[in-house]
Amino acid sequence: xxxxxxxxxxxxxxxxxxxxxxxxxxxxxxxxxNAGTAAVAEQHGLDVQDGAAVVALARDWTADLVxxxxxxxxxxxxxxxxxxxGFACFGPGAEAARIEGSKAFAKDVMAAAGVxxxxxxxxxxxxxxxxxxxGFTPPYVVKDDGLAAGKGVVVSExxxxxxxxxxxxxDDGHPVLLESYLDGPEASLFxxxxxxxxxxxxxxxxxxxxxxxxxxPNTGGMGAYAPLPWAGExxxxxxxxxxxxxVADEMARRGTPFTGLLYAGxxxxxxxxAVIEFNCRFGDPETQVVLALLRTPLAALLNATAxxxxxxxxxxxxxxxxxxxxxxxxxxxxxxxxxxDVISGSDAPGVLHAGTRRREDGAVVSTGGRVLSxxxxxxxxxxxxxxxxxxxxxxxxxxxxxRTDIGLRAExxxxxxxxx
Ligand code: AMP
Ligand code: GLY
Numbered sequence: 001x002x003x004x005x006x007x008x009x010x011x012x013x014x015x016x017x018x019x020x021x022x023x024x025x026x027x028x029x030x031x032x033x034n035a036g037t038a039a040v041a042e043q044h045g046l047d048v049q050d051g052a053a054v055v056a057l058a059r060d061w062t063a064d065l066v067x068x069x070x071x072x073x074x075x076x077x078x079x080x081x082x083x084x085x086g087f088a089c090f091g092p093g094a095e096a097a098r099i100e101g102s103k104a105f106a107k108d109v110m111a112a113a114g115v116x117x118x119x120x121x122x123x124x125x126x127x128x129x130x131x132x133x134x135g136f137t138p139p140y141v142v143k144d145d146g147l148a149a150g151k152g153v154v155v156s157e158x159x160x161x162x163x164x165x166x167x168x169x170x171d172d173g174h175p176v177l178l179e180s181y182l183d184g185p186e187a188s189l190f191x192x193x194x195x196x197x198x199x200x201x202x203x204x205x206x207x208x209x210x211x212x213x214x215x216x217p218n219t220g221g222m223g224a225y226a227p228l229p230w231a232g233e234x235x236x237x238x239x240x241x242x243x244x245x246x247v248a249d250e251m252a253r254r255g256t257p258f259t260g261l262l263y264a265g266x267x268x269x270x271x272x273x274a275v276i277e278f279n280c281r282f283g284d285p286e287t288q289v290v291l292a293l294l295r296t297p298l299a300a301l302l303n304a305t306a307x308x309x310x311x312x313x314x315x316x317x318x319x320x321x322x323x324x325x326x327x328x329x330x331x332x333x334x335x336x337x338x339x340x341d342v343i344s345g346s347d348a349p350g351v352l353h354a355g356t357r358r359r360e361d362g363a364v365v366s367t368g369g370r371v372l373s374x375x376x377x378x379x380x381x382x383x384x385x386x387x388x389x390x391x392x393x394x395x396x397x398x399x400x401x402x403r404t405d406i407g408l409r410a411e412x413x414x415x416x417x418x419x420x
Pocket of ligand 2: 206220221279282283284285286
C-alpha cells in the first residue's frame with residue numbers, strides 16, 4: 001500500500017513512523033512534511049488547503065490511501081476532493097468536519113444526540129455581550145466559534161479579562177461562544193469511525209497551558225501521556241456509549257456520516273463526563289503517545305476506516321506500559337515564536353519533529369511555535385516520564401521552553417475523577 005500523509009506536524013511524524021512499521025506499506029510520502037518526516041517518507045511541497053493540489057499529488061504519486069492530518073484542510077473540504085477523485089481517504093469531508101470547525105454546529109449535534117456538554121450561548125454583537133456574560137458565573141469560559149488552534153479559549157475568574165477577550169474576538173468579526181465551566185480532569189479519547197462503527201484508541205491526557213502547574217495561556221498542547229492510570233477499566237466503554245457512538249449515529253442520521261478520527265475532548269466532572277470539544281482529526285500531541293503504544297498495523301487500520309470495513313477489523317493490540325511526550329516550544333510561543341534557530345540532537349530516536357526544516361547546509365532549524373515533541377516509553381508512567389525527560393536532555397534549541405510536569409500529578413496518584 002502506498003500511503004500519502006498530508007500535514008507537517010509532530011502528529012504527522014508520529015503517523016509516518018507508525019505507518020512505516022506496517023508490513024503492508026510499500027511506499028510513504030508526507031507533504032509538505034518537516035525535517036523529521038523527511039527521514040522516513042518522501043517529501044513533496046504542498047499547500048494542504050488546496051484540494052486540487054492534493055488530488056494532483058495523489059495522482060502523480062499513485063497513492064492507494066491519503067491520510068489528512070490537520071483540521072484546516074478537512075474543514076476546507078480537501079477529503080471530499082480526494083474521495084471524489086477516486087482515492088481512499090482517511091478524514092471527514094467538510095460537512096462532517098464542522099464538528100470541529102463550528103462549535104455551534106457541534107453543540108447542535110450534541111443536543112440532538114443527548115450528549116452532555118457545557119451549557120453555552122453564542123454572542124455575535126458587542127451590544128449583547130454584557131447581558132450574556134451576566135448569565136454565567138466564574139470561572140468564565142470564552143471561545144472563538146471557529147478554528148483557533150487551541151488558542152482561541154480564555155478560561156478566567158476575572159470578568160474583565162473574559163470580557164476583553166470576547167470584545168477582541170468580536171472586533172475581529174468572530175462570533176463568541178460563552179460556556180459554563182466544567183470541573184474535573186480532562187481526557188482525550190480518539191475513536192476511529194467509518195461512518196457507523198466506532199473503535200476507541202487508548203485514552204490520553206493533554207496539557208494545554210503553557211507553564212508548569214497549568215499556569216499561563218492555552219496553547220496547542222505542551223505534552224501528553226497515555227494511558228490514564230486513574231481512569232478505571234470501564235471508562236472508555238462508558239465514553240463510547242454515552243458520547244461517541246451517539247454523535248456518530250446523529251451525524252449518520254443527518255446524512256453527513258463521520259469518517260476518520262473523531263476526537264472527544266472531555267471533562268470528567270462530578271456529574272459525569274461532559275464534552276469540552278470535538279476535533280475531526282488526530283490530536284497533537286496525544287497522537288505521539290497513543291501511536292507509541294499501538295501494536296496493530298496502522299495502514300490497514302486507517303484504510304479499513306477509510307473504506308468502511310472497521311466492523312470486520314480484528315481487535316486492536318496495545319503495548320503494555322505507558323508513553324509520555326514533552327513538547328519543546330520556541331521562545332515566545334504561544335505568542336509570536338522566534339524562528340530560524342539551529343536545533344541540535346533532533347535526529348535521536350524518540351524526537352518527533354513539528355516546526356522544523358532542514359537547511360541546505362544540513363542543519364535542522366525551527367520553523368514554528370511547537371518545534372519538537374520528545375516521546376518516552378516505559379513499563380509505567382513514571383518510567384515513561386523518566387525516559388521522555390532523559391531524551392529531552394539531548395536536544396538543544398536556543399531560548400526554547402518546555403513543561404517539566406507532564407504526567408507528574410497522575411504519576412503521584414493525584415488525579416481523581418470526582419464522585420468515582
Ligand atoms: P477547546 O479549544 O474548546 O478545547 O478549549 C481549550 C481548553 O480550554 C480545554 O482543553 C480546557 O482546558 C479549557 N476549557 C474549554 N472549555 C472549558 C469549559 N467549558 N470548562 C472548563 N475548561 C474549559
Ligand atoms: N491536543 C489538542 C488538539 O489536538 O487539539
